[in-house]
Amino acid sequence: MRDNEFSLIDHYFNGKGGQRHPFTRLAIGDDASLHGLPVGMELVVSTDTSVENVHWPHDLPLETAADRAICSALSDLAAMGAQAVAVWINVMASSSDAVKAMAAGVSRSLQRYNVELVGGDTCRSATNALAVTVAGQLPEGTAMRRDQARVNDNIWLAGPLGFHAAGLQQWMSGNKQGALVHYIDEITPRLATGMRLRELGVSCCIDVSDGLLQDAEHLAGASGIGMDIEVTQVSNWPELCLQLGDDTLALESVTHGGEDYALLFTAPASMQIPDDLAVRVGRCRAGSGVDIYRDGVLCHMKKKGFLHFE
Numbered sequence: 481m482r483d484n485e486f487s488l489i490d491h492y493f494n495g496k497g498g499q500r501h502p503f504t505r506l507a508i509g510d511d512a513s514l515h516g517l518p519v520g521m522e523l524v525v526s527t528d529t530s531v532e533n534v535h536w537p538h539d540l541p542l543e544t545a546a547d548r549a550i551c552s553a554l555s556d557l558a559a560m561g562a563q564a565v566a567v568w569i570n571v572m573a574s575s576s577d578a579v580k581a582m583a584a585g586v587s588r589s590l591q592r593y594n595v596e597l598v599g600g601d602t603c604r605s606a607t608n609a610l611a612v613t614v615a616g617q618l619p620e621g622t623a624m625r626r627d628q629a630r631v632n633d634n635i636w637l638a639g640p641l642g643f644h645a646a647g648l649q650q651w652m653s654g655n656k657q658g659a660l661v662h663y664i665d666e667i668t669p670r671l672a673t674g675m676r677l678r679e680l681g682v683s684c685c686i687d688v689s690d691g692l693l694q695d696a697e698h699l700a701g702a703s704g705i706g707m708d709i710e711v712t713q714v715s716n717w718p719e720l721c722l723q724l725g726d727d728t729l730a731l732e733s734v735t736h737g738g739e740d741y742a743l744l745f746t747a748p749a750s751m752q753i754p755d756d757l758a759v760r761v762g763r764c765r766a767g768s769g770v771d772i773y774r775d776g777v778l779c780h781m782k783k784k785g786f787l788h789f790e
Contacts, residue, residue: 513598526556531609546585551667553612559687561678562616572605628684629703633746635762640716645737685745706767
C-alpha cells in the first residue's frame with residue numbers, strides 16, 4: 481500500500497457514514513470513540529467478521545462484499561429490536577485499491593440505514609476481510625432474546641427465505657446472470673421490523689443467518705422447548721419452488737441456505753401480529769429440537785446450516 485494507514489482512514493472512511501447521532505460524543509480521530517446513553521436506555525453491541533472465500537466468493541465485487549458485511553452485522557441489532565446508532569470497522573486489505581472498494585461499500589450501506597461510522601482500523605493482509613462491530617439502543621428490559629420462547633407460543637417469520645442460497649449457487653456454478661443472482665448483492669437488515677416487533681411486546685427473536693433449521697434450533701435450545709415448523713407457510717415458498725423448479729431444492733435452500741436475514745420470532749397465541757409484518761409458520765411445544773414439516777409430512781433433515789468448524 482503506497483498510502484499510509486492514517487491517510488487511508490481519513491480519505492476513505494472519515495465522514496462517510498450516516499449523520500452524527502446524539503449518542504456520539506467523540507468519533508474518528510482519537511484513540512477511542514466516546515458515547516453517551518440516554519436515561520432508561522440499554523446499549524446493544526454485536527460484532528461480526530466477514531472473510532473473502534469464506535463469507536463471499538473471491539470474484540464478488542469488494543464493494544458488494546463490504547456492503548453485505550455491514551448489513552449482516554446490523555441484522556443482529558434488528559433481531560434484538562434495537563435502533564442502530566454506531567459502527568466500528570476493521571478493514572484487512574490486500575491493496576489500497578481493495579481498501580477503496582470496501583470503503584465504497586461501507587459508505588453505501590451506512591448511508592442507506594443512516595448509521596454513523598465512529599471508528600476502526602486498517603491493515604495490510606493477504607486476504608481481504610472486515611471485522612464489524614455495531615451498537616444500538618433500546619428501552620431497558622425490552623430486548624428480544626433467544627431464551628424467551630414458551631410452550632404453545634406461535635412461531636412467526638418476517639421476510640423471505642431461500643433466495644440467497646439459490647442465487648449464490650447460480651453464481652458459484654458460473655451462471656452470473658441467473659434469475660436469482662441479484663439476491664446476493666444486498667442484505668436487508670430488518671431494523672424497522674425488529675423495532676416494531678419489540679414495541680408490540682415480542683420478546684423472543686433471532687435473525688436467520690445460518691438457515692431456518694439451525695437458527696430455529698438456537699431459539700429452541702436457549703428457551704428449553706421444541707418447535708414444529710411448516711415450511712410451506714414461508715411467505716415466498718410458492719415463488720421459490722417456481723423459480724427453482726424443484727420442491728426438494730426449495731426445501732434445502734430454506735432450511736439450510738442461510739444469509740436471508742429474515743426475523744424468526746415467537747409470540748403468545750393471544751398476541752396479534754399484523755399481516756404486513758410476518759407469517760405464522762409453526763408452534764412451540766414441550767420437549768426439544770426442531771421438526772420441519774412439508775404439507776404436514778415430517779421431513780427427515782440430515783444436515784444443518786453453515787458451520788465454520790466441523
